[in-house]
Amino acid sequence: IGLQGPFQVQRKSSISGGDWTDVGVAGDGTSATVPKSGVAGFHRIKGGAPNYLGAGECVQCHSDTYNQWYSSRHGNAYDTLKKIGQQNNPACVVCHTVGAGASTGFISEAATPHFANVQCENCHGPAGNHVGSGDPPEIFPIVTKSPMLCGGCHNGFHHPTYDEWSSSPHA
Numbered sequence: 315i316g317l318q319g320p321f322q323v324q325r326k327s328s329i330s331g332g333d334w335t336d337v338g339v340a341g342d343g344t345s346a347t348v349p350k351s352g353v354a355g356f357h358r359i360k361g362g363a364p365n366y367l368g369a370g371e372c373v374q375c376h377s378d379t380y381n382q383w384y385s386s387r388h389g390n391a392y393d394t395l396k397k398i399g400q401q402n403n404p405a406c407v408v409c410h411t412v413g414a415g416a417s418t419g420f421i422s423e424a425a426t427p428h429f430a431n432v433q434c435e436n437c438h439g440p441a442g443n444h445v446g447s448g449d450p451p452e453i454f455p456i457v458t459k460s461p462m463l464c465g466g467c468h469n470g471f472h473h474p475t476y477d478e479w480s481s482s483p484h485a
Contacts, residue, residue, distance in 0.1 A: 321361045323348055329356050365442025366413045366435055368428035376434075388432035392423070409467035412436055437463060461485070 320342050324334040337348060337357075348357060373380035383389045391410040395401040401423065404414070412429040413419015418440075420429035435441055438455035447453035465476030479485055 321359050323357055324360050325355050325357050327355045334358065334360070363418045364413060364416050364440040365446075366416070366419050366429065367441045367445060368412060368435070369431075369433040370428055371441060371445055372434045379434075383434070388436075391432040392430035413440075432467075436467075 320340040322336050322340040323338050325337045325348075326332045326334050369380060369383065387394075392401065395403070395406050395410050400406045407420065408414045410430075410432060411420035412431075412433045412435045414429075420426050423430055434455075438457065441455060443453045444451050444455050461476060461479060465480070467473065468475040469477050
């Protein structure tokens with residue numbers, strides 16, 4: 315989650331050399347078809363920088379949901395890192411903040427405090443296009459119940475929820 319459209323699938327034959335070339339047609343959708351070339355290679359998706367806003371923008375229209383989130387474990391996820399001295403660990407910050415690693419996301423608590431904690435945009439994607447699309451909005455965020463979305467953070471030795479679920483009969 316994160317790139318803003320339009321998206322362009324790109325390909326190159328070697329990961330270590332050569333230039334990326336566009337394949338197919340650029341689009342704004344949630345999926346793309348990669349043309350079969352018959353040649354082995356690597357693909358990537360290129361798009362614009364995510365337009366993150368932070369939950370402070372979401373509360374203006376979604377106050378009930380915001381209030382539930384604010385008192386939840388997700389709403390205080392960054393504090394859990396601070397309690398154990400891991401607030402500067404990139405491996406931890408990526409799941410405990412909004413957009414860490416993107417130029418428009420979490421940089422540090424001092425520089426971007428409005429992106430601390432697991433927020434709406436962690437699951438629903440950047441809200442900038444939604445908020446800026448009119449009143450009422452014409453562009454809506456991603457709404458998915460995919461277990462893989464949660465599994466992006468809830469896996470591994472200290473958050474094995476997704477791993478446990480995916481190997482259970484419930485999966």
